[in-house]
Amino acid sequence: MTAPILILGTGLAGYNLAREIRKLDKSVPLVLVSRDDAPFYSKPMLSNALASGKSAATLVMKTAERMAEELDARILARRQVTAIDTSARQVSLQDGEVLPYRDLVLALGADPIRLPLDGDAAPEVLSVNDLDDFARFSARLDGARRVAILGGGLIGCEFANDMLARGIEPTVFDPAPWPLGRLLPEEAGAYFRAGLEAAGVVFRMGISAIGVDRQGATYRLRLSDGSVAEADLVLSAVGLRPRIGLAEAAAIQVGRGIVTDRHLASSAAGVSAIGDCAEVVGLSLPFVMPIMQQVRALAKTLTGTPTAVSYPAMPVLVKTPALPTVAAPPPAGLAGEWVLTHPEGGLEALFLTPDGSPAGFALLGAATSRKQVLAASLPAWL
Amino acid sequence: MKTFQCIVCGFIYDEAAGLPEEGLAPGTRWADIPDDWACPDCGVAKSDFEMVEI
Ligand SMILES: Cc1cc2nc3c(=O)[nH]c(=O)nc-3n(C[C@H](O)[C@H](O)[C@H](O)COP(=O)(O)OP(=O)(O)OC[C@H]3O[C@@H](n4cnc5c(N)ncnc54)[C@H](O)[C@@H]3O)c2cc1C
Ligand SMILES: [Zn+2]
Numbered sequence: 532m533t534a535p536i537l538i539l540g541t542g543l544a545g546y547n548l549a550r551e552i553r554k555l556d557k558s559v560p561l562v563l564v565s566r567d568d569a570p571f572y573s574k575p576m577l578s579n580a581l582a583s584g585k586s587a588a589t590l591v592m593k594t595a596e597r598m599a600e601e602l603d604a605r606i607l608a609r610r611q612v613t614a615i616d617t618s619a620r621q622v623s624l625q626d627g628e629v630l631p632y633r634d635l636v637l638a639l640g641a642d643p644i645r646l647p648l649d650g651d652a653a654p655e656v657l658s659v660n661d662l663d664d665f666a667r668f669s670a671r672l673d674g675a676r677r678v679a680i681l682g683g684g685l686i687g688c689e690f691a692n693d694m695l696a697r698g699i700e701p702t703v704f705d706p707a708p709w710p711l712g713r714l715l716p717e718e719a720g721a722y723f724r725a726g727l728e729a730a731g732v733v734f735r736m737g738i739s740a741i742g743v744d745r746q747g748a749t750y751r752l753r754l755s756d757g758s759v760a761e762a763d764l765v766l767s768a769v770g771l772r773p774r775i776g777l778a779e780a781a782a783i784q785v786g787r788g789i790v791t792d793r794h795l796a797s798s799a800a801g802v803s804a805i806g807d808c809a810e811v812v813g814l815s816l817p818f819v820m821p822i823m824q825q826v827r828a829l830a831k832t833l834t835g836t837p838t839a840v841s842y843p844a845m846p847v848l849v850k851t852p853a854l855p856t857v858a859a860p861p862p863a864g865l866a867g868e869w870v871l872t873h874p875e876g877g878l879e880a881l882f883l884t885p886d887g888s889p890a891g892f893a894l895l896g897a898a899t900s901r902k903q904v905l906a907a908s909l910p911a912w913l
Numbered sequence: 914m915k916t917f918q919c920i921v922c923g924f925i926y927d928e929a930a931g932l933p934e935e936g937l938a939p940g941t942r943w944a945d946i947p948d949d950w951a952c953p954d955c956g957v958a959k960s961d962f963e964m965v966e967i
Contacts, residue, residue: 543921550961575955576923592920592963819922819955848954903934903953 534631535560535605536833537622539612539777540638541569541595542661544806544822548636549602551830559834561604562630564622567663569595569608575819577665578689579850582696587666615781617799634801634833637778637789641771641807641817646681650742652750656681656765659690671764675699679752679762681740683710685849687768688723691732692851702733702760704740704752714847714858716869719880719893726854726896735760771817773808788815793839793913795829803829811840812913820845844909846892846902855899859909861891874898881905917943918965922955926962 536552538545541563549561563569571593576583580590599606611625621631643658659668672678678694680687683705691701703710709720710727724734735754742753743765752760773788784790784798788810795803795811804810805825807817814821824840831838849856860882861867867884877896884890892905914929926932931939935953937946943962950959 547921547957571920573919573921573923579923823921823956900934 534633535562536634537630537632538563538636538638541565542640545638546571548826549604551826553602555830555834563604564607564610564612566611569606571598572662577659579693581693587662615777617781637804637808638806639774639808641773644770644772646769648742650744652743652745656767658767675763677762678764680766682768689850692853695731704735704738706739708736714860715893716880718871719878722878722895723854730853786810794832795825818847842913843911844906846906854896856895857899857902858893859891865890916965917962919952919957920963921957924952924954
């Protein structure tokens with residue numbers, strides 16, 4: 532029997548790669564491993580599940596059994612990978628099983644970053660990065676009225692907006708001067724903030740949390756400006772760190788993520804990396820669109836047609852119905868300036884290079900209708 | 914008129930509303946959208962959408 536293509540991880544990266552491979556090759560043996568139940572679900576929907584009335588159970592689109600059938604693949608759920616041996620071309624699981632591979636794909640995702648908080652309730656701070664997290668979070672949300680959210684980036688702001696649907700009062704804390712700081716220039720950040728504030732989100736910018744203490748049935752947050760705040764629940768959304776541990780222990784080159792070239796190949800023969808764990812030619816972009824570009828290219832490569840990944844400019848949608856926002860930030864370090872216009876009911880910020888060509892944008896409110904047109908005018912990212 | 918949801922990112926295509934920014938007039942049937950059309954939010958193919966009841 533020939534060794535299979537072995538995919539570690541069944542998130543959007545792992546499962547979509549398997550689907551793309553099956554579109555091209557019906558018979559190559561496929562094995563997928565996940566430490567969770569390996570449900571197929573849409574991770575972006577975790578941060579608008581409350582408004583759409585979804586639970587962890589109804590967010591599951593397909594079970595591992597159904598995916599195994601559809602993909603004609605072996606799916607090992609609730610199994611933890613503990614080591615990769617690139618010279619023997621095999622992977623070890625915690626229970627002792629050893630899996631051989633022809634090609635190995637690392638689609639291991641990323642871990643939420645934990646702030647170094649002190650206080651006896653620091654371990655009770657939640658983060659939501661998968662379905663199991665969401666189940667815990669929604670159970671704790673029952674009866675909560677005030678929620679503190681640490682981090683005013685995309686995920687923090689989306690959860691804040693979503694909680695309004697449940698009558699919760701969310702307060703967002705972030706040391707940055709304005710929300711979505713990585714996506715929006717200052718004035719657009721202020722406009723975004725005002726839009727969410729009008730809907731009921733409270734922002735405490737320029738402030739970080741230092742510690743969390745238990746206080747009866749609630750929590751007391753100690754803040755960097757010396758003040759305190761009370762909350763029934765504390766949610767952390769301060770960023771993600773690619774899961775590089777398994778690769779690093781196998782002497783595969785890592786940087787911020789698992790380093791790959793344009794063919795998604797890592798430094799070890801027969802090993803590729805995709806999704807949130809990967810750093811593709813220096814870019815780690817934890818979003819669905821880049822994943823779809825990656826899996827289409829890699830599926831071709833693994834079925835015999837070496838294909839480099841290309842990235843068009845890929846705007847990021849911020850799912851905040853209180854103020855719909857879409858942003859395509861300019862490449863880091865690029866010279867240029869933001870030019871703002873104020874169409875009725877919105878804000879358009881265009882980043883122009885010194886020769887006047889667009890290299891990025893942020894569209895808020897009514898201006899989001901220009902997304903397609905403007906995205907097509909941007910240079911490709913890769 | 915029916916509604917379809919992208920199973921990867923949750924994007925919803927509502928036949929009644931269409932997607933005027935993308936040249937799909939209100940009332941454009943799912944069946945009449947070309948097969949090479951992709952989800953505007955995440956880029957998955959038309960075949961990866963599923964119908965949802967609303
Ligand atoms: C709340 C939220 C909202 C988001 N919204 C958007 C959005 O609107 N648009 C957008 O483009 N992106 C969004 N994203 C980002 C997007 O969802 C991710 O980029 C994408 O889902 C990552 O997929 P992945 O397969 O790389 O990782 P994951 O889905 O994290 O999958 C990792 C897999 O690896 C497995 N695994 C890890 N370690 C091991 C091990 N040792 N052994 C066995 N298995 C292991 C896990 O079980 C899992 O199956 C959002 C993210 C979050 C958290
Ligand atoms: Zn989609």
